[in-house]
Amino acid sequence: MxxxxxxxxxxxxxxxxxxxxxxxxxxxxxxxxxxxxxxxxxxxxxxxxxxxxxxxxxxxxxxxxxxxxxxxxxxxxxxxxxxxVHGLARGRLSIGAIHGLAPFVDLPATLGRFRAAFGGIDIHLTLDGSRALIDEVREGRLDLAFTQPSDSPPDGLGSQMFACEGMVVVCAAHHRLAGANGLKLADLCEETFADLRPEWSVRRLVDRSFAAEGLQRQISFEVNDMPMLLELAAQGLAITIVPESVASARVRDTRGAPVATATLREAEEPCWELAAVFKGSAAEPLVPVARAFLDLLKLPAVAT
The missing domain is CATH 1.10.10.10 (Winged helix-like DNA-binding domain superfamily/Winged helix DNA-binding domain)
Known part of the structure; x- marks a missing residue:
């Protein structure tokens, strides 16, 4: 063993x-x-x-x-x-991330823990789309990026998966789809959709899923903010498809209008993935400061 x-x-x-x-x-x-x-x-x-x-x-x-x-x-x-013990007394950590990492990775909290452990390391954070982040890692401008992994990762890049989960339909609590199970994507084609902008990995994943079935949908609301996306669904203006953890967090949030979810049948359910991408092998970043950050991320947070 x-x-x-x-x-x-x-x-x-x-x-x-x-x-x-x-x-x-x-x-x-x-x-x-x-x-x-x-x-x-x-x-x-x-x-x-x-x-x-x-x-x-x-x-x-x-x-x-x-x-x-x-x-x-x-x-x-x-x-x-x-x-x-080996040091990391000085240097720079450049991290990139897609929008909407929570609830999968608490990046601000982990960056705070990293600063406490390695006070001499300058931290730089960039938020961008998946393709741009992967390019920046490949070109050496970023040490590490939290993003949806590429279907065909460029040579010399490795990754560690942090989330892999199904996606669900989110709609208003009174919507006809609320609580439905095993829906086909074809069942949604007559609905009005709210979606993220095309550069978002979630949007591209949903687009690919419909295209694979030869289906088209009506997108009437296009936003650049996950909370806004969910609020549009809560108000009954549209439906949307998001990772299950994102939907569950919004269902539990009682501060806004209530939402409901519906599941897709397994054969058509998109699988949303989040990975840390870096230069190196599949299991090991080349840059020591990136290895240190990933190790810290995997450690349990210490209560204060």
């Missing part, structure tokens, strides 16, 4: 889905399945109960999950401590 196998196991355990875990880890699904089988063989029994839509723990898997997370956290802690 090694740390890589534990990382694979934890990814499947957290995603409860082999396909999403494989995307998160930048692995082919067959390779991930083989890694889990080897771990199960080594430990003497199954760790997951597999079904067509999700996986669940066996009793052994549930015990291992708690222990594996502790081992991986300890390994990251040790690496971070060594990084601090």
């Amino acid at each position: 090694d740390l890589k196998q534990l990382e694979h196991f934890v990814a499947v355990a957290e995603e409860r889905h082999f396909t999403r875990a494989a995307r998160r880890l930048n692995l082919v699904q067959s390779g991930l399945s083989a890694s889990i089988r080897l771990l199960e063989d080594e430990l003497g029994g199954p760790l997951f109960i597999r079904s067509t839509r999700r996986v669940d723990f066996t009793p052994a898997g549930e015990v291992l999950f708690a222990q594996a997370r502790r081992v991986l956290a300890a390994a990251r802690d040790a690496r971070h401590a060594v990084t601090q």
Whole structure:
């Protein structure tokens, strides 16, 4: 058993889905399945109960999950401590990000923790679209970018997945689609849509999903702000499609007009991904300051 196998196991355990875990880890699904089988063989029994839509723990898997997370956290802690000993006393960290990282990554809080740990490092942050950010990493103007990964990443760039989740329809609480399950994209073509601008990764993903089915939709509202997008849906002016975590956060927010969600059938459901992109291998940034930031991001926040 090694740390890589534990990382694979934890990814499947957290995603409860082999396909999403494989995307998160930048692995082919067959390779991930083989890694889990080897771990199960080594430990003497199954760790997951597999079904067509999700996986669940066996009793052994549930015990291992708690222990594996502790081992991986300890390994990251040790690496971070060594990084601090090695210095990083001076330098610069240039980070790029798409809009709307929350609730997936709390970038401001993590930057605050990084400043506290490495006070001599200047921090520069840029917000932009996915394509521009990836180009800036490739050209060396950014050390690290949080963005939707490219379908065909340029040579010399690696990435670490931070989120991989389905997208849902958001509409007003009184809308006819509220609470519906297993909708086809064709069921939405007569609706009025609110969308983000074309440079947003979420917009491009939705556009590709409709195009793949040979469908067109009516976009009457085009904005550059996720809260505005959701508010348009809340007011019954349009429907929209956003990542499930974004929709869930808005459903829980009681300060504005109530919203509802509807799910798409699995075969047509877009999968939204968020990754940290950097120069280096798939698992390791070349720039030490980028490695230090990613290690810190994976550590649990300390309560104050």
